Amino acid sequence: MSAYNFAYLDEQTKRMIRRAILKGLAIPGYQVPFASREMPMPYGWGTGGVQVSAATLTPEDTLKVIDQGADDTTNAVSIRKFFEKTAGVETTEETEKATVIQTRHRIPEAKLREDQIIVYQVPIPEPLRFLEPRETETRKMHSLEEYGLMHVKLYEDISQHGAISTAYAYPVKVCGRYVMDPSPIPKFDNPKLEMDAIQLFGAGREQRIYAVPPHTRVVSLDFEDYPFEATKADHPCDLCGAEDSYLDEVIMDDAGNRMFVCSDTDYCRSRREAGHMGRLAEENAA
Amino acid sequence: MTPLLQVKGIEKLYGARIGCADVTFDLYPGEVMGIVGESGSGKSTLLNCLAGHLVPDAGQVIFDTRANGPVDTVTMSEPERRMLSRTDWAFVHQHVRDGLRMSVSAGGNIGERLMAVGDRRYGDIRDKAIDWLGRVEIEAARVDDRPTAFSGGMQQRLQIARNLVTGPRLVFMDEPTGGLDVSVQARLLDLLRGLVREMGLSAIIVTHDLAVVRLLADRLMVMKDGHVVEAGLTDQVLDDPQHAYTQLLVSSVLQV
Numbered sequence: 140m141s142a143y144n145f146a147y148l149d150e151q152t153k154r155m156i157r158r159a160i161l162k163g164l165a166i167p168g169y170q171v172p173f174a175s176r177e178m179p180m181p182y183g184w185g186t187g188g189v190q191v192s193a194a195t196l197t198p199e200d201t202l203k204v205i206d207q208g209a210d211d212t213t214n215a216v217s218i219r220k221f222f223e224k225t226a227g228v229e230t231t232e233e234t235e236k237a238t239v240i241q242t243r244h245r246i247p248e249a250k251l252r253e254d255q256i257i258v259y260q261v262p263i264p265e266p267l268r269f270l271e272p273r274e275t276e277t278r279k280m281h282s283l284e285e286y287g288l289m290h291v292k293l294y295e296d297i298s299q300h301g302a303i304s305t306a307y308a309y310p311v312k313v314c315g316r317y318v319m320d321p322s323p324i325p326k327f328d329n330p331k332l333e334m335d336a337i338q339l340f341g342a343g344r345e346q347r348i349y350a351v352p353p354h355t356r357v358v359s360l361d362f363e364d365y366p367f368e369a370t371k372a373d374h375p376c377d378l379c380g381a382e383d384s385y386l387d388e389v390i391m392d393d394a395g396n397r398m399f400v401c402s403d404t405d406y407c408r409s410r411r412e413a414g415h416m417g418r419l420a421e422e423n424a425a
Numbered sequence: 426m427t428p429l430l431q432v433k434g435i436e437k438l439y440g441a442r443i444g445c446a447d448v449t450f451d452l453y454p455g456e457v458m459g460i461v462g463e464s465g466s467g468k469s470t471l472l473n474c475l476a477g478h479l480v481p482d483a484g485q486v487i488f489d490t491r492a493n494g495p496v497d498t499v500t501m502s503e504p505e506r507r508m509l510s511r512t513d514w515a516f517v518h519q520h521v522r523d524g525l526r527m528s529v530s531a532g533g534n535i536g537e538r539l540m541a542v543g544d545r546r547y548g549d550i551r552d553k554a555i556d557w558l559g560r561v562e563i564e565a566a567r568v569d570d571r572p573t574a575f576s577g578g579m580q581q582r583l584q585i586a587r588n589l590v591t592g593p594r595l596v597f598m599d600e601p602t603g604g605l606d607v608s609v610q611a612r613l614l615d616l617l618r619g620l621v622r623e624m625g626l627s628a629i630i631v632t633h634d635l636a637v638v639r640l641l642a643d644r645l646m647v648m649k650d651g652h653v654v655e656a657g658l659t660d661q662v663l664d665d666p667q668h669a670y671t672q673l674l675v676s677s678v679l680q681v
């Protein structure tokens with residue numbers, strides 16, 4: 140551990156990243172460029188989020204890392220180990236106990252608090268990229284608040300699929316000003332983007348940081364006659380019985396039997412510990 | 426009557442080369458101005474200066490805005506100018522790829538300007554898109570097809586629909602019939618003429634083709650080497666050209 144500076148990055152770099160974070164918080168939803176560093180992991184592994192976490196962590200923090208809602212995937216485990224090794228911070232799987240949560244693809248089900256920070260790993264920060272590949276033009280569109288194109292994308296969705304089929308990375312408008320990609324969280328999580336905690340977003344390869352301060356208005360884009368819906372599979376969790384959590388569909392055997400389980404593994408575990416049971420709870424009880 | 430557009434002393438240089446120079450004219454509401462001249466005479470340069478795509482080195486382009494009356498669009502703020510260009514102005518490009526989104530359906534292409542100015546009812550946007558397809562003689566059934574599946578003439582008509590859907594007051598067109606077959610050109614010209622009359626549009630049309638101005642333009646400017654060498658009512662200029670260059674042009678010696 141002594142071979143590294145606290146949390147791997149040198150102090151100079153962390154200061155540079157903190158400046159970008161502060162700027163991001165001051166201009167909610169605005170993409171702040173930063174000089175992304177090489178990290179000892181490939182880009183697809185959330186180097187943007189890792190750098191933001193590294194600049195955010197203090198020795199007193201307790202870190203939780205989730206990937207698709209789970210604490211035990213390879214990606215989550217390796218990032219958690221990385222910070223255990225380089226920062227020596229405590230880690231946890233419990234959302235409640237964490238002060239900093241790094242996440243890919245989910246927002247925890249438990250309501251986050253004002254004393255918590257959630258850091259999102261972002262692959263593509265630019266919500267306008269799909270229809271306008273020129274960076275100079277998208278920057279101009281943001282600066283002039285020309286967001287008609289976002290609705291063209293939703294229009295295309297409806298005309299092709301009969302409904303807005305965008306299910307992940309569903310675009311939002313932050314604080315009535317900037318349109319933002321909330322990273323590939325399911326749209327079920329979009330309403331949670333208005334939260335008490337600080338939200339930081341890091342894109343390593345694209346070298347962008349953006350942020351949403353606590354209690355900031357975040358509106359999912361839609362049409363009046365096709366309003367936004369935070370959809371999920373229409374099932375309770377087969378393990379904990381929760382009806383309000385985002386579910387993963389799991390194939391159980393070769394016969395094609397399926398079950399629905401909370402994607403947020405900590406939420407599911409804590410409910411089961413509190414005595415809640417789903418349809419398949421007993422046979423799966425360890 | 427206040428002119429819709431007052432162009433005063435427009436000049437654009439490319440280094441030492443003159444793009445266009447000393448161009449002055451007024452355009453009144455409902456008027457169609459044709460700009461003709463040989464290749465390289467500065468027609469596109471002038472049009473792009475007027476439409477805000479190029480910044481002229483000198484001169485004023487004063488547009489009679491709905492809100493504040495005549496304003497110089499060269500010196501107005503960029504957000505204001507961009508707002509004009511998706512509401513009161515329209516620009517029909519010679520190359521449809523510059524004027525259409527090729528990866529977006531016909532309906533999405535037409536709807537873009539509506540959504541850009543705040544239309545938020547899908548059903549209305551779609552209805553207007555289908556209505557406009559009809560007005561440019563494209564079947565409603567094609568509303569979800571991409572322009573890549575359209576013929577050249579259909580693509581150009583789609584570009585026109587996409588531009589006119591917000592009811593602009595001034596349309597800039599650069600060679601709207603260029604690159605199309607003669608029979609397709611004729612149909613497009615008829616269509617344009619109908620729309621210009623019906624909507625009372627004001628337009629500035631750049632073309633090589635004297636038949637186009639004969640059919641569409643009330644007035645005509647003839648350009649050579651970046652300068653306007655002759656201007657007047659279309660029929661007068663074409664039937665009784667005064668300038669030697671216009672006489673050559675009309676006698677079709679210079680027609681390209």
Ligand SMILES: Nc1ncnc2c1ncn2[C@@H]1O[C@H](COP(=O)(O)OP(=O)(O)OP(=O)(O)O)[C@@H](O)[C@H]1O
Nearest residue numbers: 439442443444462463464465466467468469470471
């Ligand atoms: N981007 C540029 N850089 C330098 N010179 C340019 C540029 N664009 C145009 N020019 C020059 O300016 C002059 C006017 O060109 P312009 O394109 O306006 O002519 P045009 O009348 O539209 O011709 P065409 O009928 O071929 O479209 C020409 O001499 C041309 O070479």
Ligand SMILES: [Mg+2]
Nearest residue numbers: 468469470599
């Ligand atoms: Mg030209």
